[in-house]
Amino acid sequence: MQLETISNIPDEPYLHLLEKVDFNPIFIMGDHRSGTTVLYQILVATACFNYLKASHIIKYDEILENHINRTQERTRQELENLFKSLEISDRQFDKVKPTPDLPEEYGFILKNAGYESYLNPENLRLFVQLCQKIQFASNSDKPLLLKNPWCFPHFMYIKSVLPKAKFVFIHRNPIHVMNSKLKAVRLILSVESSYIQLISKRYHEIFDNPMRRLLFRVMYSSLFGLGVRRVTQTSMLATTYYLENIQSLPTTDYISIKYEDLCQSPESTILKVLEFLQLEAKTTVDYDKEIAPRPVKLLPEVENSSDEICRKLQPYLVHCGYQV
Template sequence: MTSPADREDSVDPTKLYDPNDPRYYGYSRYQFRLWHGMTIWAFLKLLKGNWRHISPQRYGVVVSVFLLTAPTHSILALLVKLFYRKRIKETRFNGDPVCILGFMRSGTTFLNELLACDDRFASPDNMQCIMPESFLIAEKRLRNHPLAKMEKRPMDDMDMSMDAPQEDEIAMLTMGQPSPYAQMAFPSAKGRYSDGLIMQRDPKVRARWIKAWVWFLRKVQYRNPDKQLLLKSPTHTVRVSLIREVFPQSKFIHITRNPYRILQSNLKLGKALSVTQGFEAKGMTDEQLIHDLKDGFPAFHEAFEKQKAELPEGALVTVSYEDLVKDPLGVMRKIYTTLDLPDIEHALPAMQAYIDSRKNYKPNKYKEDPEIVKMINENWDIYFDKYGYEKLPVEGEEPPVNEAIVTADGEAPGTPEDDTNSDIRQVPNASNG
């Protein structure tokens, strides 16, 4: 006999549910959220000042964290400190990390998963980032738990697994550290989390963040003693100087993408994450996201360009998503050569196998909105100027004059459209995105 759940799964959820219902994105009401990997003290930090914003529809999530998962993770976190503290403290990094940079939905996830095919690298995975304080003990029992599995991400058609690479920014969020990603929990808290991006205003907050970040990375390194860390997070794009303070020899890979696709993909991402992970009745609106990106996107890249100028030769390589999907192995060779990474031949078979596994991937399709095109053309000049993308004409207006050499129509069928740092990777059921 077919269960209601089976009948539900056989029908397109977008035809059954409201866009502010997690089920609209194929996300069950009973699936674990990001917050289910937090300790009590980290969860209280997240909720501080936001209690009044919690919707009655999300009370069940809050109660389940407080009563079911947070106590367990809190006890396990204390046990990790008791049994592993000395070993973690003595762990030495196997060289400074390689960091993937780029705005959310620029292709950072695709790039990260390709590079992670090289078994000489180690990236934090979903399990480690969702349960950053307890994973050293919890991972054996929970990594393959049924509630910790999700076939696809809610914002696109990318596969998920607890072993897949994830943004270390997610770990910072679930440890209760300042992070702009906290806005997915409370979309109406406009501007409240912006300081979590750069953290320049309060030296004490900045120092605590760095300490927590390094401690988490040591645990990942402890689990992968002979590998070099490979980190990916869009937020690190504006933290290049901070990263170099901690890891002076770190190297960076910056990926760019057609800006019109970046915005369109961010609209879907912001809505999906704020609905599936949020505590409010409604997720982010397109209007809110467009308003934030109008000035936030150019400011983000102005900050990056300023910090990029301080990097020595050979510490940074820039690639485009369009080139990556057309010739992934060619772009990989460019990255390895420019950054003087170990011989790529060792990793090519695994990279090719990953590429072959994505041949049936279907990227999201978008239609150009004249108002959005106009907003981008008028406000995102820094991106067009620096990375050579061509402005699209606005319907009814003369085509813009632009000497760009890369066309704006940069889709390639059968390849991941992501990224995404989040670019946030949506978490499986146990928990990003």
Template sequence: MIHKYLNLKKYLSFIMRQFVNFLSPFIKKWEDRFIKKYLLKPLKYQPVFIIGAPRTGSTILYQVITNQLDILYVNNLVCKFYKNLFFGFWLSDKLFKQKAHDCFKSDHGDTSTCGLNSPSECGGFWYKWLRDDKHFIDYDEITDEIVHQIRDELTAVINYFDKPLIFKNLNAGQRMRLLHKCFPEAKFIFIKREPLFTAQSILKAKRKEGLNDNDFWSIMPYNVEELKKLSTYEQIVKQIYFLEKQILEDSKLFDKKSLLSIDYKELGDDFENTVKKCQKFISTDEKTEFKKAEIKLREKVSLKEDEIKSFSQEIEKLDWENYSDK
């Protein structure tokens, strides 16, 4: 019975995608007049990107911020219209009136079980221009056409709704060179976690998804092909290391005030204060009505002793203060 339900759900989802794809050219004609009008005006707010390594608390931070603060975000409905982002936001506003989504659960970033108003990572929007099998974007891959199209779409959305727009798609941390070309004054919330617990969580996520321990999972740094050849523990630790190193290196392209660093421990110790920090950084207000999240995040070792030891040894080999190999 469950399999029939899942198959029906997949079939209906497929039909929905096909229907939206069919409508896309017609929607584009409608939204183009709005985009052309609003992209010509000065950008009212800089877009905000949540970045970091996987399994660092980025999803729950994204959920709380978008639920509590008066900002735009790509929800699951908007994402269905990723080819027509402006229309997706317009339709979502008509249906949900930018109300709080009150969703604080996810499955490795997937919030689809919470409904259409829940925040989405929406990789599909970025894959209109970028490859889905390569996350790091260097200057030689950036074209004027890509820059203009991304800037035009997001500028029109921000100016039409007159609100800041936040994205949580961790690939953005490996695309800061592109984002600098699009929005030189963009803002970034960089969330970090103790490497040992990040590594532990990545390994557990692999096992939950039925992958082999040595299979590469999630966000790929520039040297991913080299990392794929390493042992499980070294691979995971260096994945975290090089993702964060790239972020710190490319953050130098932006003003120092454009980067807000958040530690995972802050999400457990004083989440409300963390939200206030983000609110001030984004320069926005709280929603008038929302459900406060009751979040209790605590770090604990949950792997075997020898696995923790292997991770610890790999972590100690790297200089996490200066982010350069010893």
């Protein structure tokens, strides 16, 4: 007698329902700390899109079950209570208040499953599944909006496997990007974030291993300029990839905006994006209220290296219209 296989994954009995679920994703593309989060949040606020929520990451294996059994609200409330019990008031590194509905990055789901954080042939199947899950459990008439800075230097692969994909690129002065990266990484490595612990297995593992955590802190420290050299290298790789490949994308498939323009003229910038996507906001949004830019105070090592950084990134600075 053959024993029936019992799955511990709540969604397993419902995965066959995804076979005919279609999606044409829209990707927000930009380097880490370039404004992808605020752009994602404002676009989500227009009510035009389905999107990946923090609850989808924390309860990934229950998305279908909760939808079919209509237990989403109960699960959401349980997470709300968990956030309160952990005294989670912000994401720590950017003052964004976490909620179960907070727009988040799909890279966490890929990494939590043991893959790279960016989309590639090894994790493509999982990525398609997560997109189908969100569409199935959301409003099927809305397009799917996604963001994941790890995919910024891989957008041509995404276009090759998802030919109907659209892209919204956001750029920010790279000096400010690197400065923000260093501050954010140093903060989350020095003070444990309960919220990031919930959504990132890798972060949890780093804090559980003091030697590994120390290694990361040294890598991003001001010691011998290690931190600034590291963020300069990653920004160079990402921006060089962008310059070398952006001409290969049809102009009908992407739009580029600047973080500085989004802060200065949020409404007109967002309306420009929506017009490109042939969408209209489905709710009234106070665009100015959604923007809370803070004065940029450069770290000493970033300020001291700014001339060299600008020299290395001159082609990108010129392309985006930043003064050099």
